[in-house]
Amino acid sequence: MGGGSRVAWAGRGAPPGAGGLGVAVGAVRRSAAAGFPGGGTDLGLGAAAGAAIGSAAVVASFVVSVTAGTTMWRTCMDGAAASRRSLPGAVPARPSKNRCTASTAAVAASAARRRDGRGGGKESGSGFSAAGGTPQYCHPAPRAPLSRFRMKLATLKDGSRDGQLAVVSRDLSRAHFATGIAGTMQRLLDDWNFLSPQLEDLYATLNDGKARHAFDFEPRQCMAPLPRACQWVDGSAYLNHVELVRKARGAEMPASFLEDPLMYQGGSDDFLGPTDDAVFASTDWGIDFESELAVVTGDVPIGATPAAALETVRLLMLVNDWSLRHLIPAELARGFGFLQSKPATAFGPVAATPDELGDAWQGGRVHLALESRWNGRRVGLTEAGSEMSFHFGQLIAHVAKTRRLRAGSIVGSGTVSNKDWSHGWSCIAEQRAIETIESGAPKTAFMQFGDTIRIEMLGHDGQSVFGAIDQRVAPLAA
Numbered sequence: 001m002g003g004g005s006r007v008a009w010a011g012r013g014a015p016p017g018a019g020g021l022g023v024a025v026g027a028v029r030r031s032a033a034a035g036f037p038g039g040g041t042d043l044g045l046g047a048a049a050g051a052a053i054g055s056a057a058v059v060a061s062f063v064v065s066v067t068a069g070t071t072m073w074r075t076c077m078d079g080a081a082a083s084r085r086s087l088p089g090a091v092p093a094r095p096s097k098n099r100c101t102a103s104t105a106a107v108a109a110s111a112a113r114r115r116d117g118r119g120g121g122k123e124s125g126s127g128f129s130a131a132g133g134t135p136q137y138c139h140p141a142p143r144a145p146l147s148r149f150r151m152k153l154a155t156l157k158d159g160s161r162d163g164q165l166a167v168v169s170r171d172l173s174r175a176h177f178a179t180g181i182a183g184t185m186q187r188l189l190d191d192w193n194f195l196s197p198q199l200e201d202l203y204a205t206l207n208d209g210k211a212r213h214a215f216d217f218e219p220r221q222c223m224a225p226l227p228r229a230c231q232w233v234d235g236s237a238y239l240n241h242v243e244l245v246r247k248a249r250g251a252e253m254p255a256s257f258l259e260d261p262l263m264y265q266g267g268s269d270d271f272l273g274p275t276d277d278a279v280f281a282s283t284d285w286g287i288d289f290e291s292e293l294a295v296v297t298g299d300v301p302i303g304a305t306p307a308a309a310l311e312t313v314r315l316l317m318l319v320n321d322w323s324l325r326h327l328i329p330a331e332l333a334r335g336f337g338f339l340q341s342k343p344a345t346a347f348g349p350v351a352a353t354p355d356e357l358g359d360a361w362q363g364g365r366v367h368l369a370l371e372s373r374w375n376g377r378r379v380g381l382t383e384a385g386s387e388m389s390f391h392f393g394q395l396i397a398h399v400a401k402t403r404r405l406r407a408g409s410i411v412g413s414g415t416v417s418n419k420d421w422s423h424g425w426s427c428i429a430e431q432r433a434i435e436t437i438e439s440g441a442p443k444t445a446f447m448q449f450g451d452t453i454r455i456e457m458l459g460h461d462g463q464s465v466f467g468a469i470d471q472r473v474a475p476l477a478a
Contacts, residue, residue, distance in 0.1 A: 323429070
């Protein structure tokens with residue numbers, strides 16, 4: 001991706017003017033949905049779209065922002081909403097007196113922030129952590145995607161299944177509804193390249209203390225950032241976790257595990273919010289938390305390479321992938337994977353764009369420590385970046401080998417795990433595996449009703465990046 005893109009007018013002569021604007025809005029939108037077009041990309045802008053638009057009074061403005069080789073195309077429209085809805089793939093126009101002006105200003109403001117050094121997104125070709133080299137299992141990552149947008153987002157409860165999208169300040173103290181731009185997270189993901197510059201502008205205003213209708217941010221009012229998703233696929237990208245669990249039961253790790261990630265598809269129709277109780281019918285099921293990270297993707301084409309897949313990452317989130325350990329063996333023995341042993345997954349209150357993480361996001365990995373506190377006691381402070389054997393681009397590409405992913409797909413990392421046991425653990429099963437290896441039998445019991453788990457990640461500045469997952473295990477009401 002880089003410079004050198006060109007715009008091709010399909011009609012004859014000069015670009016269409018006021019008498020018959022031939023802007024192929026659908027082509028621009030489809031190109032934007034695939035990621036900002038780069039080197040050698042043609043956008044066909046022809047008379048066919050002009051015919052579709054008809055005689056509507058449409059003003060098209062292409063805003064080109066070139067920053068570190070990134071070319072961003074925007075099409076802003078004022079005029080007949082009905083004509084715009086007639087275009088293939090178009091979304092209904094949202095009421096705005098200054099739609100073109102507002103989105104143009106948002107893109108320009110985004111570009112200005114990147115020019116003055118606030119764009120973040122340090123590139124890396126290796127995925128090495130600052131503290132040391134990549135462990136033996138880690139696959140080198142491609143160069144990190146270039147800077148796009150910086151913001152933090154949450155979904156607040158409003159009585160509906162999808163909640164209400166809000167922008168959250170960097171320090172997680174204030175929030176502002178995004179209703180005038182995008183009512184829900186899925187709405188944003190479906191039209192990411194058009195709506196995200198506007199939200200980034202609101203994010204900057206909120207952080208500057210100038211947002212007129214800001215309010216105090218309360219994580220307990222949050223749903224999962226994406227309350228229900230197209231799909232939820234979780235991996236096991238930390239091979240140390242896999243190796244420990246297998247070693248505890250006397251099994252070797254197959255060589256194929258070093259080349260292809262283990263992944264399963266979980267339920268995605270009903271996620272838990274960050275402070276929702278985790279409800280179970282019995283503690284005999286072996287209740288266990290799993291502290292993880294996840295990404296939310298845009299559209300991913302079938303057969304995407306790891307490098308291309310990494311470009312589709314839109315947001316990052318915290319995950320508690322609840323597991324019922326005593327139900328797992330019987331399900332796996334039947335040869336058809338997890339179902340009852342994987343109940344509803346919980347997500348942290350805030351989703352952040354990769355660029356918002358700054359230097360911590362490198363090579364498709366988050367180079368920060370993930371803290372787990374069980375009943376108030378810290379049991380894990382695991383490094384999430386340096387020992388992630390498969391980066392997120394590889395995980396996404398693995399899923400996309402035989403199918404495409406739609407915007408709003410969630411891909412998880414699996415339990416964060418380190419070879420150095422002094423970092424602790426991110427799930428009880430791993431601690432039990434360590435105990436079995438050391439003494440021949442596990443000693444730590446699984447969770448009981450009333451137990452709590454808190455999962456959080458702090459940035460280099462000491463501030464919480466995603467807020468905290470803070471849940472209680474509760475019995476199913478009779």
